[in-house]
Amino acid sequence: MVPLSYYLMLSAVMFFLGVLGVMLRRNAIIIFMSLELMFNAANLAFVAFALYYHSLSGQIFVFFVMTVAAAEVAVGLALIVAIFRTKHSINVDQLSSLKG
Amino acid sequence: MTAADVYAILPLIVLGGASVVVLLGIAVHRSHSLTLILTLTGLVAAFLLLPLVSIEAPRQVTPLLVIDSYSIFFSGLIIAASFIITVLSYSYLSQQRGHREEFYLFLLLATLGSVVLVASTHFASFFLGLEVLSVSLYTLIAYSRKEYGIEAGVKYLILAGLSSAFLLFGMALVYSELGTMKLAQIPTSLSNPSSGVSQVFVLGGLALIVVGIGFKLALVPFHLWTPDVYQGAPAPVTAFVATISKGAMFALLLRYFTVVNIHNYPSLYLAFVVIAIASMFIGNLLGLLQTKLKRLLAYSSISHLGYLLVAFLASGPLAAVAVAFYLVTYFVTTLGAFGLITIMSNSDRDAEDPEDYRGLFWRKPWIAGSFTAMLLSLAGVPLTAGFVGKFYLVTAGIGSALWLLVIVLVVTSGIGLYYYLRVVVAMFASLPKGSTIAPAMRISPHFTGALAVTILVLLLFWLGIYPTPILRLIESMVTGFS
Numbered sequence: 001m002v003p004l005s006y007y008l009m010l011s012a013v014m015f016f017l018g019v020l021g022v023m024l025r026r027n028a029i030i031i032f033m034s035l036e037l038m039f040n041a042a043n044l045a046f047v048a049f050a051l052y053y054h055s056l057s058g059q060i061f062v063f064f065v066m067t068v069a070a071a072e073v074a075v076g077l078a079l080i081v082a083i084f085r086t087k088h089s090i091n092v093d094q095l096s097s098l099k100g
Numbered sequence: 101m102t103a104a105d106v107y108a109i110l111p112l113i114v115l116g117g118a119s120v121v122v123l124l125g126i127a128v129h130r131s132h133s134l135t136l137i138l139t140l141t142g143l144v145a146a147f148l149l150l151p152l153v154s155i156e157a158p159r160q161v162t163p164l165l166v167i168d169s170y171s172i173f174f175s176g177l178i179i180a181a182s183f184i185i186t187v188l189s190y191s192y193l194s195q196q197r198g199h200r201e202e203f204y205l206f207l208l209l210a211t212l213g214s215v216v217l218v219a220s221t222h223f224a225s226f227f228l229g230l231e232v233l234s235v236s237l238y239t240l241i242a243y244s245r246k247e248y249g250i251e252a253g254v255k256y257l258i259l260a261g262l263s264s265a266f267l268l269f270g271m272a273l274v275y276s277e278l279g280t281m282k283l284a285q286i287p288t289s290l291s292n293p294s295s296g297v298s299q300v301f302v303l304g305g306l307a308l309i310v311v312g313i314g315f316k317l318a319l320v321p322f323h324l325w326t327p328d329v330y331q332g333a334p335a336p337v338t339a340f341v342a343t344i345s346k347g348a349m350f351a352l353l354l355r356y357f358t359v360v361n362i363h364n365y366p367s368l369y370l371a372f373v374v375i376a377i378a379s380m381f382i383g384n385l386l387g388l389l390q391t392k393l394k395r396l397l398a399y400s401s402i403s404h405l406g407y408l409l410v411a412f413l414a415s416g417p418l419a420a421v422a423v424a425f426y427l428v429t430y431f432v433t434t435l436g437a438f439g440l441i442t443i444m445s446n447s448d449r450d451a452e453d454p455e456d457y458r459g460l461f462w463r464k465p466w467i468a469g470s471f472t473a474m475l476l477s478l479a480g481v482p483l484t485a486g487f488v489g490k491f492y493l494v495t496a497g498i499g500s501a502l503w504l505l506v507i508v509l510v511v512t513s514g515i516g517l518y519y520y521l522r523v524v525v526a527m528f529a530s531l532p533k534g535s536t537i538a539p540a541m542r543i544s545p546h547f548t549g550a551l552a553v554t555i556l557v558l559l560l561f562w563l564g565i566y567p568t569p570i571l572r573l574i575e576s577m578v579t580g581f582s
Binding site for chain 1: 271
């Protein structure tokens with residue numbers, strides 16, 4: 001049996017890798033993957049503690065999160081296609097036409 | 101789930117049903133006015149059901165939602181604001197090319213998400229309501245598929261996704277220590293800690309949740325998306341982001357963080373004080389530097405959410421009334437300001453440059469007059485709704501002896517007055533000789549948009565001169581929710 005704290009540590013590490021990915025990478029699709037990593041880090045913690053507490057609510061919540069993440073990616077990829085059409089690039093540094 | 105439960109959530113069912121009807125309606129017959137009528141019918145039906153449902157209140161419907169007078173009041177506010185935005189969108193979209201009907205579908209879904217948010221009592225309904233709102237907003241912001249709109253949409257998507265991830269991880273941390281996902285149980289679990297509950301993890305989780313909430317409310321330091329999204333989104337969508345999305349989140353924050361009794365957690369309390377002061381200062385100071393009207397209103401909304409936090413931190417019985425009343429006045433004023441931008445915009449761009457407003461009074465006195473009223477209300481000048489709202493915020497702050505926050509509120513409002521007045525002065529200035537009128541200004545206001553704005557101006561003065569009826573309503577519905 002793997003101790004509970006290992007799950008929490010793994011999920012914290014995954015979460016911070018995701019944060020770093022969003023902050024440092026400039027490719028919109030990689031940023032998206034990093035966001036997914038952060039969502040799934042939280043999912044891992046939820047599932048591990050749902051097992052620990054013997055409660056189903058944590059596990060069911062993960063299904064909600066997965067559905068939401070899928071919807072978010074569907075909209076996000078559509079927006080990336082749209083931005084590629086206007087800028088011919090998916091580098092987020094190119095998104096700089098809005099300013100005061 | 102009993103029949104009474106289903107009855108209690110009928111407004112939500114109607115909103116969800118209306119979005120399905122609009123979706124199928126578009127598939128069968130694509131017509132702009134028909135879609136508008138279906139949308140408005142759904143919103144009116146949901147609104148009219150609220151008083152009927154309040155007979156059943158308060159009622160816990162499954163562990164996820166609570167229908168009480170507090171959530172009914174804010175649902176009513178959200179649905180009414182959504183009605184106004186739908187009407188404004190009609191006059192905005194009438195000038196646009198391309199498919200216009202799906203816009204209303206996303207408006208309905210975003211409204212549904214906001215109503216779920218104010219009624220949520222559980223992490224699951226909180227997260228789902230928030231995401232239904234956010235995902236609809238990504239689409240709405242990028243709806244025009246012009247360069248600016250898509251850029252604003254991508255920026256909002258990445259940052260909102262990041263904040264949702266923070267929120268979710270915060271929920272996971274709280275769940276890992278307390279073993280509950282019910283929002284109302286968190287304070288009781290905290291005050292009777294069972295063995296092994298680490299306060300550090302819980303406070304860390306709550307801090308991450310505050311990051312997620314602070315992003316949605318555009319509080320400093322989570323405000324960086326605000327000016328760009330306000331500028332890039334179509335004017336009616338900006339109105340939605342500024343009012344409904346923030347109001348729903350603030351209602352949830354008020355309900356649960358008042359129960360937690362924030363004064364018991366000095367670190368959390370201090371964090372909110374710093375956020376409030378920073379929002380008031382940065383919102384008003386950076387507002388001074390803006391020339392584009394939509395960016396100016398973005399900084400204005402940052403400072404207004406900072407003002408709201410003053411009453412939120414006061415957390416007396418008066419605080420809930422002050423926050424609810426201020427939200428009503430903020431909704432009326434902000435919708436009015438963006439409504440006026442909407443009716444002056446044309447198919448190429450939104451009217452937001454200083455040239456669009458220079459000398460406006462001599463060409464369109466009614467529009468300039470209404471805009472002046474809205475800006476003065478945002479600044480909090482007497483006889484307008486904004487003044488009465490700010491008066492209640494200050495009273496709530498003084499009642500809890502939050503002197504520092506109240507002083508900052510008064511000082512920064514004074515700074516803010518300057519940039520609102522600058523726009524007013526520009527509207528009354530005379531046109532330089534030989535200059536042509538900007539193309540955005542040649543449009544005569546669409547009838548529906550003008551009607552919505554007229555109603556908002558009347559509401560503005562009504563709330564500013566005789567606010568007693570609405571205050572009574574708020575006192576009876578909002579107090580005693582905890």
